[in-house]
Amino acid sequence: IDKDIATPKKTKAILDKYGFSFKKSLGQNFLIDTNVLKRIVAAANVSQSTGVIEIGPGIGALTEQLAKEAKRVVAFEIDQRLLPILKETLSAYEHTKIIHQDVLKADVQKVIKDEFEENEELAVVANLPYYVTTPILMKLLEEKLPVRTIVVMIQKEVAERIAAKPNSKNYGSLSIAAQYYADAETVFTVPKTVFVPQPNVDSAILRLSIREKPPITVKDEAFFFEIIRASFAQRRKTILNNLAHHFSTLSKQTIEEILQSINIDPRRRGEALSMEEFGVLSDNLLKKFR
Ligand code: SAM
Numbered sequence: 590i591d592k593d594i595a596t597p598k599k600t601k602a603i604l605d606k607y608g609f610s611f612k613k614s615l616g617q618n619f620l621i622d623t624n625v626l627k628r629i630v631a632a633a634n635v636s637q638s639t640g641v642i643e644i645g646p647g648i649g650a651l652t653e654q655l656a657k658e659a660k661r662v663v664a665f666e667i668d669q670r671l672l673p674i675l676k677e678t679l680s681a682y683e684h685t686k687i688i689h690q691d692v693l694k695a696d697v698q699k700v701i702k703d704e705f706e707e708n709e710e711l712a713v714v715a716n717l718p719y720y721v722t723t724p725i726l727m728k729l730l731e732e733k734l735p736v737r738t739i740v741v742m743i744q745k746e747v748a749e750r751i752a753a754k755p756n757s758k759n760y761g762s763l764s765i766a767a768q769y770y771a772d773a774e775t776v777f778t779v780p781k782t783v784f785v786p787q788p789n790v791d792s793a794i795l796r797l798s799i800r801e802k803p804p805i806t807v808k809d810e811a812f813f814f815e816i817i818r819a820s821f822a823q824r825r826k827t828i829l830n831n832l833a834h835h836f837s838t839l840s841k842q843t844i845e846e847i848l849q850s851i852n853i854d855p856r857r858r859g860e861a862l863s864m865e866e867f868g869v870l871s872d873n874l875l876k877k878f879r
Contacts, residue, residue, distance in 0.1 A: 594678050595623045595650035600785060603648050607674050611786055615668055616718025619647045620742075622783035626654040632776045632794055633714045633740035635659045640705040642736070644692045644715040644725060647671065649678040651716055656682035663704045665692040693724060697734060711735060716742040719788065723747065723763065730770040730797070739771070739797040748775045748793035760860050762821045765867060766814060769804070771797035805868040812878075813871040820859035820867070828862065829855035832874075839877060847873050 594600060600621050603609075611617045620626055629651065635641060635658045643664035646652040648671065655662045662685045666675065672689055679685050688700065705711060713736050717725055722743045729739055746759075752773040753759035767773050776794040781787040807813040819835035820828055829848060833841040848855045851869050853862065862870075 592653070592681065593623045594648060594653050595620050595626050597621045597785070600648065600650070603674060603678060607670075609648075609670060609674065612668065614720070616645075616720045617647065617668070618716075618719075618784040618786060618788045620650045620716055620783055621785050623654070625779055625783050626651055628777065629714065629716070629740060629742060629794055630654050630658055632796055633712045633738055635712060635714065638710055640709045640711045642697070642701070642711065642713045644713070645718050646675060646687060647716075649675050651714070652679060652685055653682065655714055656685050660684065660709075661705065662686070663688065663700065665690050665695055667691045693721065693728060697729070697732060701734065708735075710737060712737060713739040713741070715740075719744050719747075719790070726751070726797075727766065730767060730799075733770075737799055739795075739799070740776070741795050741797075742779065742792050743795055744788075745778055745791040745793040748795040751795060751797075755863050756861055758860075761824070762814075762817045762859075765817050765864050767797065768864065771799050773797050805865055807868045808872050809875055812875050813868065816871045816874060817859075817867055820862070824858070824860065826858070827856050828853065828859055831859065836874075843877065844874075847877075 594603065600619060635655060637660055639659045641655050641659045641662045643652055643655060643662055646664040646666050652662055652664055656679070664685070665688050667690065669689060672687065675687050686704065701711065713729060750759045750761060750763050751767045752775050753764045774796050776796050779792040779794065781791060820831050822831050822835065829841065829845055832844050836844065845855050851873055853866055853870060
């Protein structure tokens with residue numbers, strides 16, 4: 590029998606059997622192309638020694654392909670209606686487990702402790718719900734989970750923003766935030782046609798290879814990220830004007846002097862500054878508050 594869930598015919602049969610109707614509000618676009626799924630699994634280098642955490646298994650299309658290659662798969666699914674379906678579609682794969690929870694509210698560290706062995710090689714692999722891509726990715730990165738890679742299907746534009754380098758139109762606070770924790774690259778792009786229902790946007794596979802330690806050292810991480818967000822608050826404004834607007838307790842002249850003292854032209858825009866420059870800027874501005 591044909592075990593692959595991700596064919597148009599099999600997917601339709603499963604959805605019909607359970608009378609399942611898609612919830613747009615949960616970002617439910619299911620993959621119906623086994624070849625794309627296999628390429629996602631390969632992009633994450635999943636092997637028999639890999640423990641995988643999945644977010645949003647849907648009816649199990651990706652879970653199944655992961656289960657074929659991985660040691661164990663643990664998936665978070667928010668939609669209760671999918672639980673009985675997953676029970677059936679994944680019945681042949683005993684080393685899979687579904688946790689019925691909103692991943693944004695989940696204690697992922699604890700789940701990792703409970704579900705996997707100590708020091709196990711771990712990967713996050715998911716076709717993410719697009720309405721919460723950024724919060725999910727930032728949660729996974731900021732919590733410093735013991736995973737070596739995060740491979741996710743997301744909206745193409747968001748993948749490009751995350752992987753962007755300085756001086757490009759997509760470079761922004763999200764690029765720096767993600768690249769502080771990981772090396773980011775777009776692996777391949779995917780057309781709308783491989784989903785039911787088809788989303789309005791094109792998609793891409795993003796690979797985040799987690800760094801052992803950040804590429805720069807800053808005195809206060811929270812302040813560093815605050816500076817970055819402030820610097821991109823209005824993209825067309827200079828770094829000086831954005832910072833002066835954000836730090837209303839400091840005079841514009843004070844900020845200008847700090848920028849000049851570290852050789853950053855106050856007329857530059859945030860998009861022209863490297864992560865290293867933001868690091869130096871953050872440590873120097875911090876002195877005015879401590
Ligand atoms: N993995 C399946 C596939 O590739 O066909 C489904 C992917 S679909 C884009 C996203 C899935 O994430 C849906 O099953 C949806 O119910 C689930 N989901 C949405 N928000 C979630 C959340 N906050 N936590 C966990 N799962 C969520």
